[in-house]
Each structure stands twice: as structure tokens, then as C-alpha cells.
Amino acid sequence: QVxxxxxxxxxxxxxxxxxxxxxxxxxxxxxxxxxxNWIRQPAGKGLEWIGRIYTSGSTSYNPSLRSRVxxxxxxxxxxxxxxxxxxxAADTAVYYCARETNENPIDYWGQGTLVTVSS
Amino acid sequence: EIVLTQSPDFQSVTPKEKVTIxxxxxxxxxSSLHWYQQKPDQSPKLFIKYASQSFSGVPSRFSGSxxxxxxxxxxxxxxxxxxxxxxxxxxxxxxxxxxxxxxxEIK
Numbered sequence: 001q002v003x004x005x006x007x008x009x010x011x012x013x014x015x016x017x018x019x020x021x022x023x024x025x026x027x028x029x030x031x032x033x034x035x036x037n038w039i040r041q042p043a044g045k046g047l048e049w050i051g052r053i054y055t056s057g058s059t060s061y062n063p064s065l066r067s068r069v070x071x072x073x074x075x076x077x078x079x080x081x082x083x084x085x086x087x088x089a090a091d092t093a094v095y096y097c098a099r100e101t102n103e104n105p106i107d108y109w110g111q112g113t114l115v116t117v118s119s
Numbered sequence: 120e121i122v123l124t125q126s127p128d129f130q131s132v133t134p135k136e137k138v139t140i141x142x143x144x145x146x147x148x149x150s151s152l153h154w155y156q157q158k159p160d161q162s163p164k165l166f167i168k169y170a171s172q173s174f175s176g177v178p179s180r181f182s183g184s185x186x187x188x189x190x191x192x193x194x195x196x197x198x199x200x201x202x203x204x205x206x207x208x209x210x211x212x213x214x215x216x217x218x219x220x221x222x223x224e225i226k
Contacts, residue, residue, distance in 0.1 A: 037215070047163070047206060049215040062214040063120075096162055105153045105210045107174065109162035 002026040004036075004097050004110035012091075012117050018084040022097030022110060029055050029075050035100040036080040038071060040093040041112075048093075052100065053080060087117045121145055123207050125218035133226045138194040140221045142207035145188075151211035152190045154183055157220075158203045166205075167192060199225050 007021040022036060038050040051061035053071045061069050070083040080097060098109040122145040132138055142152065150170040155163035165174045167183035170190055180195040194201055202225045207218040 046219050047208075047217040049217070052215075060213050064214075098162075100210075104174075105151075105165070105168050106208065106215075107165045107168075109164075112162050 002032075002099060002108060004099060004108060006095060006097055006110045006113040008113050009115055012087055012115060013119055014088055014117055015086055018082075018087050018091065018115055018117075020082045020095055020097075020113065020115070022080040022082070024078050024080070029073065029078050029080075033102060036071075036073070037098045037100055037106055038080075038082045039096045039098055039106075039109075040091075041096070042093040050082065050084075050095075089117050091115070092117045120214055121148060121209050121212060121216050123209055123216055123218035125205075125207055125221050127221060128219065129222045129224070131224040131226055132197055134197055134199060136197050138197055138201075138223065140192040140205055140223075142185075142190045142192070142218050143188055144190075144209060147187045148209045148211035150186050151209055152183075152185065153208045153210065154181075154192045155206045155208060156201075156203045157206065163206060194223075197223075197225070201225070 003025045005023045012018045035052045037052040041047050051071050053059045068085045072081045094112040094114050096109050096112045098106045100106045124143045126141050152170045154167040156166050157163040166177045171183045182193050184191050204220045204222045206220050
């Protein structure tokens, strides 16, 4: 069974770039046909979709974040990556990576990683 | 962007009670509506996909219905372990969106 695990960046300073990776285990990215979605959740609040990337590299982003977001894939490391630039305190949240397939909507999620933006 | 509005925001219920949570979409999304359960400090778990299909391993007391703009998640004979926040999510069009969540408290 595919499992996803986000990296732990911890604290990011305002105006800097947040960088996260999602490591996939239980199968090779290059042999799968699915999307990796990035979703975030501020403490005590709801879920916000950030964007997604297909295993081929095709991307889609939330228009509200598009100017600051880059999602990429590294098949050699079996990882997906998220970069969010020019962060502010409003970007403080738990960030999740989650899989979506042609058969299923977003089905399996990583455990999530808390990113705090603070000086 | 498709807006999903859930009701109620919060519900306090007793065990064995039947619970209904609704999700309304701002435009028709066919059956591309899914339900997730999230417990504190856990990631969301897919429970119902495409409006009415139960995901693998989900207890049979959970069911979903609806199409177009109006959808319902029903929990028959509520159990204590069902205390959680439930979110609806649409995958009909990008950007993907989620409802604001319905928090279920067990009395």
C-alpha cells in the first residue's frame, strides 16, 4: 500500500521560501499514474487545496496561491516537492500531501507537517 | 471556484442516534463529491467517494447520497468513535475545494 510522508521544515521566517518534500513508499512514482496534491490546514480551521502534480509532471495550482507556488516531482528520489515563496504568518498551517488516482479522489494522506512562519 | 457549504457547523448527538450532514455546492458537480473524517491531530480519511460509494474499510453505518448540488452524509446508529469533524470535497473542477467542516460531538 502506498504511503506518503512529509518532511519537517519547522520554522520559516517571513518573506522566505517554504520548502517541503513528500516521500512516497510502497511503490515507484515512475510506475504509477496518479496525482500528488498539496493541501494545508491552519490550526482549528478548514482545508485549503494548494495544487497538484501528475506523476508525468503536469501541474495545477490554486489561483489564490499560484504566483507563489511551485510543485515538482523527482522520480529518482520517489518524492514530490512544494515550494511556497514570500511566506507570511498567514501561511502557518499543517501541510499535507495526498494521493489522487484515476479511480479514486484524494484517498491517502500523509500525516501532515506543521509549518510555522515566524521571525 | 465552486463553494461547498456544509450544515450544520456543529452537532452534539447521543450514541445510537441517526446523524445527517448536508453539503451544498454553488453549482452542479454531478457526483464528484466526497466525504472525509478527521479526528484531532490526524489527517483526513476518505469515507465516501463519488457521493454514495463507501471507501474500503469504512463501517456500513456510513452512507452518502445526492447529486448535482445537494449531498448528504448519513451515519446510522452513531458510535462514540464517530466523534470527529467531517468535510465534503469536490473534484469536479479546479481549484478543488472543501466544505468548512461539521464537528460532531458525542454526548
